[in-house]
Amino acid sequence: MEDFYEKYKTAVAESYEKYTEYGHHWCWCLVGNIVQEHEYGLKREIKNGTKHFSRGTKVYLAPVQWGDGYENIVVIGLPRYGNKYIEVIMRSAYIENYRMKKVYKPAVLKRMCSSPYYWWGDSENDRKKIIDYLKTRAPEEAAKKILKINGDNENIQ
Numbered sequence: 001m002e003d004f005y006e007k008y009k010t011a012v013a014e015s016y017e018k019y020t021e022y023g024h025h026w027c028w029c030l031v032g033n034i035v036q037e038h039e040y041g042l043k044r045e046i047k048n049g050t051k052h053f054s055r056g057t058k059v060y061l062a063p064v065q066w067g068d069g070y071e072n073i074v075v076i077g078l079p080r081y082g083n084k085y086i087e088v089i090m091r092s093a094y095i096e097n098y099r100m101k102k103v104y105k106p107a108v109l110k111r112m113c114s115s116p117y118y119w120w121g122d123s124e125n126d127r128k129k130i131i132d133y134l135k136t137r138a139p140e141e142a143a144k145k146i147l148k149i150n151g152d153n154e155n156i157q
Helices: 002-021 106-114 124-137 139-156
Strands: 027-034 037-040 045-048 058-061 072-077 086-091 095-103
Touching: 027 124, 058 095, 072 106, 095 106, 095 124, 095 139, 124 139
Parallel strands: none
Antiparallel strands: 027 058, 027 095, 037 045, 058 072, 072 086
16 A cells, blocks of 8 residues: 555656646636535534535635536645645535635645646636636626736736
8 A cells, every 4th residue: 555655646746846847836726715604414503614624714626627517616725634735525605705816835736736637727718717707706806807907908008
C-alpha cells in the first residue's frame, strides 16, 4: 500500500510541476463559503456547517461536471478536522457568498492538478464562464466584475 501512496505523491508533484513549468502560477476559480446553518433530517434539526466543513469555510468550486444544473458541486477546502485540503462533492445549497478569485496557493493548485475532475484555468474563457455563472447565483457580484472589466477597457482606449 505504501508503494501506491508514493506513486500518487510523485504523480501529483509531477502534474503540478508541469502546470507551473508552462507559466501557470495561478488560476481563476469560483469561490464560496459554507453556510452558517442548515436544516438536516426529518426532524429538521439545525446544523452548523456540514459534515466535512465548518461554517464559513472558504471552498473552491470546480466547473459543472455533469448535467445536474450545478446542484452538486466538486469543492476543495480545509476540513473541519485536519489541516490538508480535501476534495468532496456536495450540494450547492450548502454554499453561499459566491465570488470569483484568482488562486495562488500552491496547496490548492496542487490539489486541483491531482484531481480527476476538470478545474478552471487562467484563460479569458474560464473567467467569462465564471462571470456567466455568477449572473445566476450572485448577480450583484457579477455586475461588479462586469463594471470592473468595462472600466479597464475604457482606460485602455
